Amino acid sequence: MIAACPKCGAAIEFRYDDSFVRVCDSCKAAVVRADRGLETLGQFADLVPTASPLALLASGTYRGAGFTLVGRAQLHHPMGGTWDEWYAKFDDGRWGWLSEAQGRFYLLFTIEGAQPAPLAQLKVGATAPVPGVAATMTVAEIAEATYAGAAGELPFKLVPGTTYYYADLSGPAGEFATIDYGFGGGHASIYAGEQVPLLELHILGGVTAPPSLGKQGIRLACPECDGSLELRVPDQTLRIGCPYCGALCDVNQGALQVLARQHKGSESAIPLGAKAAFEDRELTVIGHITRAAQIDGTAYPFEEFLLYHPELGFRWLVQSDGHWNYVRPVDVGAVSADGSTARYDGVSFRRYIQCPLRVQRVRGECYWKVEIGEVANGTDYVAPPAMLSSEDSRTEVNWSLSEYVSVRELGKRVPKAQVSSPTGIAPNQPPILRGIGLVGGLAIGAAIVAGLVMSGKASNTRVASMDCSPGMSTPPPPDPAAPAAAPPIVCFSQPFALVDGQNIAIDLNGNASNSWIAVGGDLVNDETGETQSFDRDVEYYSGYEGGESWSEGSNSERVYLEPMPTGRYVLRLELQGSSPPTVMAEVRQDVFRVGGWFTLVAIVGGLGLLLGLIRFSHERKRWSDSDNPPPGLGSNGGGDDDD
Numbered sequence: 001m002i003a004a005c006p007k008c009g010a011a012i013e014f015r016y017d018d019s020f021v022r023v024c025d026s027c028k029a030a031v032v033r034a035d036r037g038l039e040t041l042g043q044f045a046d047l048v049p050t051a052s053p054l055a056l057l058a059s060g061t062y063r064g065a066g067f068t069l070v071g072r073a074q075l076h077h078p079m080g081g082t083w084d085e086w087y088a089k090f091d092d093g094r095w096g097w098l099s100e101a102q103g104r105f106y107l108l109f110t111i112e113g114a115q116p117a118p119l120a121q122l123k124v125g126a127t128a129p130v131p132g133v134a135a136t137m138t139v140a141e142i143a144e145a146t147y148a149g150a151a152g153e154l155p156f157k158l159v160p161g162t163t164y165y166y167a168d169l170s171g172p173a174g175e176f177a178t179i180d181y182g183f184g185g186g187h188a189s190i191y192a193g194e195q196v197p198l199l200e201l202h203i204l205g206g207v208t209a210p211p212s213l214g215k216q217g218i219r220l221a222c223p224e225c226d227g228s229l230e231l232r233v234p235d236q237t238l239r240i241g242c243p244y245c246g247a248l249c250d251v252n253q254g255a256l257q258v259l260a261r262q263h264k265g266s267e268s269a270i271p272l273g274a275k276a277a278f279e280d281r282e283l284t285v286i287g288h289i290t291r292a293a294q295i296d297g298t299a300y301p302f303e304e305f306l307l308y309h310p311e312l313g314f315r316w317l318v319q320s321d322g323h324w325n326y327v328r329p330v331d332v333g334a335v336s337a338d339g340s341t342a343r344y345d346g347v348s349f350r351r352y353i354q355c356p357l358r359v360q361r362v363r364g365e366c367y368w369k370v371e372i373g374e375v376a377n378g379t380d381y382v383a384p385p386a387m388l389s390s391e392d393s394r395t396e397v398n399w400s401l402s403e404y405v406s407v408r409e410l411g412k413r414v415p416k417a418q419v420s421s422p423t424g425i426a427p428n429q430p431p432i433l434r435g436i437g438l439v440g441g442l443a444i445g446a447a448i449v450a451g452l453v454m455s456g457k458a459s460n461t462r463v464a465s466m467d468c469s470p471g472m473s474t475p476p477p478p479d480p481a482a483p484a485a486a487p488p489i490v491c492f493s494q495p496f497a498l499v500d501g502q503n504i505a506i507d508l509n510g511n512a513s514n515s516w517i518a519v520g521g522d523l524v525n526d527e528t529g530e531t532q533s534f535d536r537d538v539e540y541y542s543g544y545e546g547g548e549s550w551s552e553g554s555n556s557e558r559v560y561l562e563p564m565p566t567g568r569y570v571l572r573l574e575l576q577g578s579s580p581p582t583v584m585a586e587v588r589q590d591v592f593r594v595g596g597w598f599t600l601v602a603i604v605g606g607l608g609l610l611l612g613l614i615r616f617s618h619e620r621k622r623w624s625d626s627d628n629p630p631p632g633l634g635s636n637g638g639g640d641d642d643d
Helices: 407-413 436-457 594-625
Strands: 002-004 011-013 021-023 029-034 037-043 059-062 065-076 082-090 095-101 104-111 137-154 163-170 175-182 189-195 218-221 228-231 239-241 247-252 255-261 275-278 281-295 298-309 313-320 323-330 335-337 341-344 347-366 375-383 386-392 397-405 461-468 489-492 496-498 504-510 515-525 531-545 548-554 556-561 567-577 583-589
Touching: 059 082, 082 137, 095 189, 104 175, 137 397, 275 407, 298 347, 313 397, 323 386, 335 386, 341 386, 347 386, 397 407, 461 489, 461 496, 461 567, 504 515, 504 531, 515 556, 515 583, 531 556, 567 583
Parallel strands: none
Antiparallel strands: 002 011, 021 029, 021 137, 029 037, 059 065, 065 082, 065 137, 082 095, 095 104, 104 189, 137 163, 163 175, 175 189, 218 228, 239 247, 239 347, 247 255, 275 281, 281 298, 281 347, 298 313, 313 323, 323 397, 335 341, 341 347, 347 375, 375 386, 386 397, 461 583, 489 567, 496 567, 504 556, 504 583, 515 531, 515 567, 531 548
């Protein structure tokens, strides 16, 4: 259907029977088809130029169904900012809404005949049922929007300047829904779908070529000092802080107005305009904000560097005490959180701290109407090397995921960064000696298993035995020069064979009773004379004291000797004691040394304990400033698990 615009007379065309409104390309009037013909609903302002990669009459596919972008509406947020909604006419007759905001795209469809919960019952950050949507949805934002501009054909009666209330909800797997409550309540409309990567929609063509991703910024003069200010993202920048004089300016359609005067401050670690390589892209540093965490009346400052890339949207580099994090936004519905834990992408995060965050200084561009002194309630949850953070207000909650970046890695990714050595332990700094408990346990377990295997394999073969007593002694010839004393008892075993490569144990069992026996021994190769000697005392004492028996010492001792070459050997024993001594001796080979095994286990366990203490000290430093440390890791040695 081709007709004349009722306002300006220019030709307008309704290409689809089920579209209601056509925006005149000449005068921007919203022309509606009525019973009496064509009527105007009002006149739109010109569309704000944006870097959108979409265009009217561009085509694409979604889950095998083709569509054409036939309409576009531009909406203003009361806190500043503009986003686009593109109306997609599908080949199967459906209408879809492709919403575009801060580099993200959401494709939504009307859920017919469903009535959601009243707006007054919704709470930001809480879950809410959405009729027609199976997933558990979390309220991400409650706000109002105003239709400010439009083009093409629209599937409903869109009145220029209309303001309506809405709630955005997010699901755990990219699900997304918007509830349009209209102006002042009444019937609500539900639009539900999912976040979609633009590449998966295969967008092609359009009546105007999509803007270049390398779109150049514009330069304006600071109203305060006349310094040159570059708007690198002019279509989304709402505030800019002058790096020369510190003036914070409102950006309104290319004009600047000073809102506040702030201290210029020192130069930042990363200059505006620097490049940063993340996510296989080259992002640009467009803004720098200094904020402070307010804890127990003390302000702890940190820096946020705003990064931008047309395909990714906005990202952040955050610096605190010399530690750096790369920060990406995450869907609100993908996070589940309670007082002390949060869960995202299958990972559990422990709350580290919750406190107000106050804006202190702004340099460069911001995509929201930032104000000096602006406060948000922040909560950090950690699962090193990641950190999950929320910032919430009464009307909106945002979640982000931080990834720790070492100083060395930052230097590679941001060549112009001037960084200093970090101090302390960051909340999500990668832990040292990660897995030491598991490794130590495996090492001790391996030592135990090795001991059991060696014990089972040891043959413990008895190769000789002998009795040594006064009646079997072969005393040495007397020494006339020596003082008179009881001669030692000397005994020799029968020759026996030893095998090379097997350790040797000699078991001694004496008859000491409240006495001692000094045993000197020689293991002698009967052919070569090679000898291993040893000395051992066998002593045993016992008695009664205070009506109770006591004892100390033992009549049994074991001596370990090194392996000897294969051959015939003789054991020589020499005994001395406080009473006539008697000793029975056994020679064994291939004996499992329990003491050596215990020594190995003790060494492994001691090393593991030392490394564990080092790791404990590191973790205690990490959690020293937390309001929710694990048990035993807080600054006072305790943990706070009450909430």
